[in-house]
Amino acid sequence: MEREIRVGLCGCGVIGEGLVKALHEHADIIRARTGAPIRLTAAADKDPARLDLVRSHDTSVALLDDAFEIPKRDDVDIVVELIGGVEVADRLVREALQAKKHVVTANKALLAERGASLFALAETNGCDLYFEAAVAGAIPVIRVIRESLASDRFLSVRGIINGTSNYILSSMANEGAAFEEALKAAQEAGFAEADPTLDITGGDAGHKLALIAGLAFGAHVLPSQIPTEGIDQVDPRDIQYARNFGYVIRPLAVAQRVDSGALDLRVHPALVPQSDPLAHVDGALNAVAIQGEMVGPSFLSGLGAGAAPTATSVAGDIVDIARNLLAGAPMRTWYLPVEGEQRIQPLADLSSRYYLRFSVRDESGVLASLSGKLGNAGISIEKMVQDVESGAEGTATIAILTHRAREGDLRASLAAIDETHLTTAPTHLIRIVQ
Numbered sequence: 001m002e003r004e005i006r007v008g009l010c011g012c013g014v015i016g017e018g019l020v021k022a023l024h025e026h027a028d029i030i031r032a033r034t035g036a037p038i039r040l041t042a043a044a045d046k047d048p049a050r051l052d053l054v055r056s057h058d059t060s061v062a063l064l065d066d067a068f069e070i071p072k073r074d075d076v077d078i079v080v081e082l083i084g085g086v087e088v089a090d091r092l093v094r095e096a097l098q099a100k101k102h103v104v105t106a107n108k109a110l111l112a113e114r115g116a117s118l119f120a121l122a123e124t125n126g127c128d129l130y131f132e133a134a135v136a137g138a139i140p141v142i143r144v145i146r147e148s149l150a151s152d153r154f155l156s157v158r159g160i161i162n163g164t165s166n167y168i169l170s171s172m173a174n175e176g177a178a179f180e181e182a183l184k185a186a187q188e189a190g191f192a193e194a195d196p197t198l199d200i201t202g203g204d205a206g207h208k209l210a211l212i213a214g215l216a217f218g219a220h221v222l223p224s225q226i227p228t229e230g231i232d233q234v235d236p237r238d239i240q241y242a243r244n245f246g247y248v249i250r251p252l253a254v255a256q257r258v259d260s261g262a263l264d265l266r267v268h269p270a271l272v273p274q275s276d277p278l279a280h281v282d283g284a285l286n287a288v289a290i291q292g293e294m295v296g297p298s299f300l301s302g303l304g305a306g307a308a309p310t311a312t313s314v315a316g317d318i319v320d321i322a323r324n325l326l327a328g329a330p331m332r333t334w335y336l337p338v339e340g341e342q343r344i345q346p347l348a349d350l351s352s353r354y355y356l357r358f359s360v361r362d363e364s365g366v367l368a369s370l371s372g373k374l375g376n377a378g379i380s381i382e383k384m385v386q387d388v389e390s391g392a393e394g395t396a397t398i399a400i401l402t403h404r405a406r407e408g409d410l411r412a413s414l415a416a417i418d419e420t421h422l423t424t425a426p427t428h429l430i431r432i433v434q
Helices: 014-025 027-034 048-057 067-072 087-098 108-124 141-148 163-175 179-188 203-217 236-245 307-327 366-376 407-418
Strands: 005-010 038-044 062-064 078-081 102-105 154-160 247-257 263-273 285-292 296-303 351-361 381-388 395-402 428-432
Touching: 005 014, 005 067, 005 307, 014 027, 014 038, 014 048, 014 307, 027 038, 027 307, 038 067, 038 307, 048 062, 062 067, 067 087, 078 087, 078 307, 087 102, 087 108, 102 108, 102 307, 108 203, 141 154, 141 203, 141 285, 141 296, 154 163, 154 203, 163 179, 163 236, 163 247, 163 285, 203 247, 203 263, 236 247, 236 351, 236 381, 236 395, 236 428, 296 307, 351 366, 351 407, 366 381, 366 395, 366 407, 407 428
Parallel strands: 005 038, 005 078, 038 062, 078 102, 263 428
Antiparallel strands: 154 247, 154 285, 247 263, 285 296, 351 395, 351 428, 381 395
């Protein structure tokens, strides 16, 4: 008799409904590609309306109001966690693993905060714990890092891994919208939550970068250890100046090993040259650029959020685990072993080029004085423009691109400049992609 792989779903929201639809409507395709049928046997959610949606796609599914009943069921081989959050999800995943159920999750916050102990528990119990959908939606970045490029040494991984932030900056650039207008448009289009804090402050990308750092560099990093800046301080003037200089502003996450052996991990908006492929990743799209020692550059791009793309990645993990079960293969750990000290480079030690926007008094000698103070600190200017600020009598804007400088030295110089009579507002800094 042909073996059947049975799935229990915890959380029937937008992604959960997408998964139910995929498993039901693509059942024949999945069966052919897996070698056995995969069937959703149980689903749990506290919202009866969501359970009704599950029933509308598949009437054979057992519907429950308690997700913690799913790991206890004998007719479940794989538990899918889509409830979100950390505390409840952590308890649920632990109970599933302790019950020797394999787990698929899209929960980047959970794995970024509790991943080390959860993967250890999975290994102890001989279970798989897969999470392709937790980073960049339908883009198979996890699989590429873990499997396709497993023989190579990673030099860097950088990319746009939050579609909401990219959508907002794209709207500001393409339509001339102010930040608040672009954010409202993102919410109306369904790309931003009612509370967009994690997206616009860089927190969501920080969770994902912590997972990428673990896979690519074997680093067990908490999101709180990653220097993170959001896009909420980007002004339409910055976007226009960047365009005039030959750049676009994108929300970037960066992971790379530097000469000292430390890891350079950071999340922030950045000026990207118009010649860089990341500059052409527009709207809610995500993209990841990987640099390997042997293979050189690789570039992945696609939809990073939404019901269908994310559910497709979840279903892909289910298929992968199903193949393991059918082959009698042992579980596979996702994290590389830690080799030596995994030190994160302080942001002050970053060597980079910078975009600076000064608001200054429109009077004789200010430009020369400003240039002199930067020069005295060893900050070399590459390009500079000056404009009189509209609607602000007696003030001007100076936009500067610097040559490479140490960030700690630059920030010390800017702090000293902002304490003088030269500036009328704090100086704005954005890093430039190398």
